[in-house]
Amino acid sequence: MGEDVAALELTDVTSGYGSTTVLRDVSLRVPTGSVVALLGANGAGKTTLLRTAVGLNPVSHGRVEVFGTDITPESPPRRARRGVCLIPEGRAVFKSMSVWENLALQVRRGDATQAVEKATEAFPVLGRRLGQTAGSLSGGEQQMLALARAYTTDPRIVLVDEPSLGLAPQVVETVFGFLERLAARGAALLVVDQFIGQVLDLADHAYVLAHGELTFAGTPAQLRSGDVFEKYLG
Numbered sequence: 001m002g003e004d005v006a007a008l009e010l011t012d013v014t015s016g017y018g019s020t021t022v023l024r025d026v027s028l029r030v031p032t033g034s035v036v037a038l039l040g041a042n043g044a045g046k047t048t049l050l051r052t053a054v055g056l057n058p059v060s061h062g063r064v065e066v067f068g069t070d071i072t073p074e075s076p077p078r079r080a081r082r083g084v085c086l087i088p089e090g091r092a093v094f095k096s097m098s099v100w101e102n103l104a105l106q107v108r109r110g111d112a113t114q115a116v117e118k119a120t121e122a123f124p125v126l127g128r129r130l131g132q133t134a135g136s137l138s139g140g141e142q143q144m145l146a147l148a149r150a151y152t153t154d155p156r157i158v159l160v161d162e163p164s165l166g167l168a169p170q171v172v173e174t175v176f177g178f179l180e181r182l183a184a185r186g187a188a189l190l191v192v193d194q195f196i197g198q199v200l201d202l203a204d205h206a207y208v209l210a211h212g213e214l215t216f217a218g219t220p221a222q223l224r225s226g227d228v229f230e231k232y233l234g
């Protein structure tokens, strides 16, 4: 850590919704090339933190930096152009559009074919469903389509919110395998997921949020050891 520039860094961030404060003085680092797990109970503020990082929730205090640049005042599209990508909870796809159209939408200009190739390389099942509407895909296939965006656009920082929610165990394996490949390609990841064991297996660092404040920051091994885990997540 130390002198290295982080891919994403939140410093003393306070944010929320309108006049409702959710996060209080949260400082979190996602080092370049690393996977960071963000854990915490329901309502702790995990989704709010991811949304704040991509600019969907306003920061009332503190700052957000991407590769050392203060991006706190920037809009979500501007942050996206810097390579910051949020895969939100709940299979965010355009249900009435075909799989091909969903993938083609992700490329700003030019090569839709290439985007489709990348996506189907990541998830072969999508290659067999290109003409089908996204809404007619299974839940797992819809989540794969949503995740494919993190592959086709080559983001440098990917924030993933509950990618395995409601999926069968086999599909959960596929999702975690995908996240592992994404990290191996060099993307920095910040991952929220209910399968704590699997996220910690993947992660280099872990944070725990409780009531909008960080209660743990350290390695997965430290988090797993003894009372820390019991105290915050047991």
Ligand SMILES: Nc1ncnc2c1ncn2[C@@H]1O[C@H](COP(=O)(O)OP(=O)(O)OP(=O)(O)O)[C@@H](O)[C@H]1O
Binding pocket: 017, 020, 022, 040, 041, 042, 043, 044, 045, 046, 047, 048, 049
């Ligand atoms: N649009 C909103 N307006 C006001 N408060 C909100 C809004 N969305 C979420 N909150 C509140 O912010 C707090 C944190 O919610 P958040 O969704 O960030 O939690 P979470 O850790 O992602 O929980 P979960 O594990 O259930 O997804 C909760 O108390 C929630 O009620």
Ligand SMILES: [Mg+2]
Binding pocket: 046, 047, 048, 089, 161
């Ligand atoms: Mg959430």
